[in-house]
Amino acid sequence: MDLTIEGNAYIKGTFVNCCVGIEEGKIAAIKKILKGDKHLKFEKKLILPAGIDIHVHFRDPGFVHKEDFYSGSKAAAFGGITCIFDMPNTQPRTTNINTVLEKITIANNKSYIDFGLYAAITDKNIKSMGELSKYCNGFKIYLGSTTNSLQLSEHKLENALYQIAALNKMTLIHAENEQCLRENKGIAHNLREHLYHHPSECEETSIAHILKICKDISSKIHICHLSSCGGFELLRRRPKNVSVGVTPHHLLYDISRITSNETLYKVIPPLRSNLDRETLWQGIKNGDIDILESDHAPHTLEEKEVDFDKAPSGVPGVETTYPMFLAEVKKEHISFTRLISLLCERPAELMNIPKGELEVGRDADFIVINYKETEKIKSDKLHSKCGWTPFEGMDAIFPSQVFVRGEKLIEDNEIQVSQGFGQFIGV
Ligand SMILES: [Zn+2]
Numbered sequence: 001m002d003l004t005i006e007g008n009a010y011i012k013g014t015f016v017n018c019c020v021g022i023e024e025g026k027i028a029a030i031k032k033i034l035k036g037d038k039h040l041k042f043e044k045k046l047i048l049p050a051g052i053d054i055h056v057h058f059r060d061p062g063f064v065h066k067e068d069f070y071s072g073s074k075a076a077a078f079g080g081i082t083c084i085f086d087m088p089n090t091q092p093r094t095t096n097i098n099t100v101l102e103k104i105t106i107a108n109n110k111s112y113i114d115f116g117l118y119a120a121i122t123d124k125n126i127k128s129m130g131e132l133s134k135y136c137n138g139f140k141i142y143l144g145s146t147t148n149s150l151q152l153s154e155h156k157l158e159n160a161l162y163q164i165a166a167l168n169k170m171t172l173i174h175a176e177n178e179q180c181l182r183e184n185k186g187i188a189h190n191l192r193e194h195l196y197h198h199p200s201e202c203e204e205t206s207i208a209h210i211l212k213i214c215k216d217i218s219s220k221i222h223i224c225h226l227s228s229c230g231g232f233e234l235l236r237r238r239p240k241n242v243s244v245g246v247t248p249h250h251l252l253y254d255i256s257r258i259t260s261n262e263t264l265y266k267v268i269p270p271l272r273s274n275l276d277r278e279t280l281w282q283g284i285k286n287g288d289i290d291i292l293e294s295d296h297a298p299h300t301l302e303e304k305e306v307d308f309d310k311a312p313s314g315v316p317g318v319e320t321t322y323p324m325f326l327a328e329v330k331k332e333h334i335s336f337t338r339l340i341s342l343l344c345e346r347p348a349e350l351m352n353i354p355k356g357e358l359e360v361g362r363d364a365d366f367i368v369i370n371y372k373e374t375e376k377i378k379s380d381k382l383h384s385k386c387g388w389t390p391f392e393g394m395d396a397i398f399p400s401q402v403f404v405r406g407e408k409l410i411e412d413n414e415i416q417v418s419q420g421f422g423q424f425i426g427v
Pocket residue numbers: 055057087295297
């Protein structure tokens with residue numbers, strides 16, 4: 001064995017005092033006693049699978065003043081995330097083979113952690129899906145107009161999903177009905193008005209439509225960032241191939257909780273009511289929701305601190321998701337079993353990657369935490385280029401060590417590998 005680690009590790013749903021043996025970056029054995037060339041003992045700490053964030057916007061290329069693969073992957077690493085999947089609304093947009101390959105090259109040079117990426121399917125490139133599918137990990141479809149719009153008209157969705165099913169690709173959908181958004185359009189001066197312009201009805205209409213047309217489709221369809229109680233109710237009776245994600249900001253905030261700096265919390269879909277928020281919590285607790293995804297979408301404070309209507313939508317989150325929800329586990333708001341399913345096991349299963357569990361044959365991606373030490377989130381200790389967090393002051397348990405493919409990625413508050421250590425996970 002190249003390396004053996006010893007401690008209280010989360011194996012198949014429970015904590016076991018054991019040794020994990022690592023060879024060539026993979027978990028080679030899990031036994032009571034193991035000896036390796038190098039042996040690390042983590043007494044009084046917990047060893048957990050590292051997180052996988054299937055929804056980030058690292059802004060690279062095109063908006064590198066907000067974030068890039070260097071700063072974004074560093075932030076992810078410090079937050080216990082060893083693999084991310086990047087969204088296509090960069091500049092140039094990730095909509096053809098050249099821009100997909102360009103992004104892979106950029107990330108290969110800069111990323112500390114492993115990565116995959118999505119290509120967008122729009123009205124314009126729908127014919128080139130077959131070719132594109134050989135280079136990306138999945139397709140992102142925006143049904144409603146969003147930042148740096150990459151829209152696919154709803155009447156083309158059914159045909160697109162049939163084609164994607166034949167290619168056996170995963171599809172991630174931003175579900176907001178464009179017609180409904182148009183009917184509710186207007187200038188917003190605050191979060192409440194922003195919510196009026198993105199009513200739950202737009203999400204519900206879109207989800208109802210997706211559920212109607214996906215009946216005979218076998219490939220995986222993921223509904224991103226579910227935000228409404230009504231959408232949740234519709235998705236309770238979804239087919240097996242349809243999964244659902246929720247973000248930390250929709251779980252931790254609702255409009256009644258934000259009384260100042262409202263532009264900072266402007267997101268799409270919007271923060272909704274306490275009832276919506278509590279419904280999403282029920283979903284993550286009982287397993288109706290599959291995935292916790294950060295939708296890490298950084299903007300600088302200069303960009304955010306303008307008139308509400310002009311402020312861009314999105315908040316950073318890749319570094320704080322796992323640590324904040326470990327603190328929620330400690331407060332017994334959610335179990336370890338559920339959190340690790342939401343952030344490690346289900347993402348690995350959906351993306352079909354050998355990570356997300358401490359199991360023989362999988363990548364040795366894990367984090368070490370001191371479960372006793374809760375700290376407060378402080379933006380000056382975080383690593384995103386944007387320099388702020390919507391979760392300032394919240395409780396979190398940050399990992400003391402992070403390993404990716406058996407290599408020490410974080411220790412003593414320092415990155416231990418060089419830029420470009422992260423690998424494209426392949427398609
Ligand atoms: Zn997003």
